Amino acid sequence: MASPAPTSDAFILAAKQCEIGILEELTETCDVVTAISELVHELQRERALSNIHLVSHGERLVPQRRQQIERCRHQEDRLRHLLSRRYLNHPPGHTGMPLLNTIALVLQGMDGLPALRNKISDLGMSPEDATFAFRRLIAGLLSVVFHAADVASEPIITRTLVALFNFMQGKEYAGQERAWGSIGFATGQFNREWGERIEQLQELQNRSFEDFRRFIDEALETQWRAHEADACNTDLNRLRSLIERLCQGDSIDSEISEVWYEVATRRIDGLRAIETALTAALQQTCREQLTRARHDLRSQQSRLSDLVHHQTPLTLLFDTRALPFTDHFQRRDIGSPEQARSVYELMLGQAEQIKQMEEALEDARRALRERKQIEKAKGLLMSELGLSEEQAYARMREKAMRNNQKLAELAVTLIDAADAARENGRAPKN
Incomplete structure (x- = not known):
């Protein structure tokens, strides 16, 4: 016996159930992102303490470093648990491949932390090498946040994730400034190269915090100004x-060096308070959106039986507002799906909501x-010029200012030039 033919009602409800599934996964993703922000904060403190430990030949801040390592281990265990629950129990589709690969690399980096810590305890490496090791691990963790924002499809949550990524990036540059400053003050002197590096890190912070402010609400803006x-x-x-x-x-x-560490730490702790407010807002938004979607599903289930199918399929074929392959939806006051008087209007209202979500996501x-x-x-x-991250950014920024370009526009120009040079078998001119 043939199964009953699917109806438009079934697919309207399936669309809402799909939204609920996406929001449930996003809620777990936001838990992961929150755990990453907490681990990064603790690793940043460990990095600074490790630098002072190395420069002082193991004489300063030893108990503080030992306590900090324990805090980091606790956060590491929590993050591993959340990553497993989120991504191994519910693997994302093909769009999540870069994210999963990044997580694998991050976990490998975390596996190397015990050996790194032992080497630092034994004074077996330079402060510069220790700083770069922590920096690479933190960069990987931030990449997980970036990819999580990149695959998110709910506008409000995506915007908050983008704000959080930029804020965490700015805070990491602040942490690197604290680390390099700790090394310099602990040795009792700075050279011109270190001074330029610290200045460039300040510029990178400013850019990241400017991007963060593009995506925040008035309450967070007020908190930022107070900070x-x-x-x-x-x-x-x-x-x-x-x-x-x-x-x-x-x-x-x-x-x-201890004065510098204390002052820089007070500032980063102030940044951490904003970061905590941002992750709390992210989780609250996830819960609110999920509650709304579940309520909408129950409402649609109860109302579909009361709505009438007074339009025929032929009506839809001649309505340019409805089909996805038309150039665009013609806007009209069709109200929300809850206000629809017919199944057809419910379909149009839901389609309009999806279109508005896509527009909100674009920025x-x-x-x-x-x-x-x-x-x-x-x-x-x-890679081509053997520059540090700070030097590469400074060169791009200077060139963009000379050319009166936005940094992103210059980036496209450099990428296109490098692609063309590779095709022609010659080195790019940067």
Whole structure:
């Protein structure tokens, strides 16, 4: 016996059930992202303490470093559990392949932490090498957040994820500034190269925080302004000015490294408070959107039996508002799906909501595309010219200003030039 033919009613409900499934997965993804933000914060503190430990030949902040390692281990275990629950129990489709590959690399990096910590404890590596090792692991963790935002398909959640990624990136640059400053002050002197690196890290922070502010609400903007006005930023700027003077060749008592660490940490803790508010807003948004979608499904299930099918299939074929292969939906006041008087109007209302979601997503996706292009162009310069990340960014920024271009536009130009050079078998000109 043949099964009954599927109806439009069934697919209307299936569309809403699909939305609920996506939001359930996004809610778990946001739990993962929150755990990553907590681990990154703890690793940033461990990195700074490790630098002081190495530069002081194991004499300073030893108990603090030991306690910090335990906090990091706790967060590592929690993140592993959440990653397994989210991505092994419910593997994403083909769009999630870059994300899963990044997670695999991050877990491998986390597996190397015990050996790294032992080597630092034994004073078996330089502060510079320790800083780069932590930096690479944190960069991997931030990439997981980036890919999570890239595959998210709910506008409000995606925008919040983009804001969070940019904020975490800015905070990581602040953490790198703290790390390099700790090394310099602990040795009692700075050179011109270190001074330029710290200045470039400040520029990278500013860019990331500007991008973060594009996607936040008024409450977070108010919190950001309050942080900027905090006295810790004034104290930090005084120490930054001191670094500029020390780059001229002067030296200073190495004990000031603990002052720098305390001031820089107060500032990063202030940033952490904003980050915590952002992750809380992210999780709250996920819960609210999921509750709304479940309510909509129950409402549609109860109302579909009351709605009439007074339009014929021929009506739809001549209605340019309805079919997805028309150029665009003709807007009209059809109300929400809950206000529909017929199944046909319910379909139109739901289609319009989907279109509005796609439009709302575009700004966030554009920001992610631009970030991908900038990072790719920066990587090309680092590879071709042997530059550090900070030097590559500084060169791109200077060239964009000279050409009166946006950084993302310059990035596309550099990528296209590199592609053309590879096709012609010659080195690109950067």
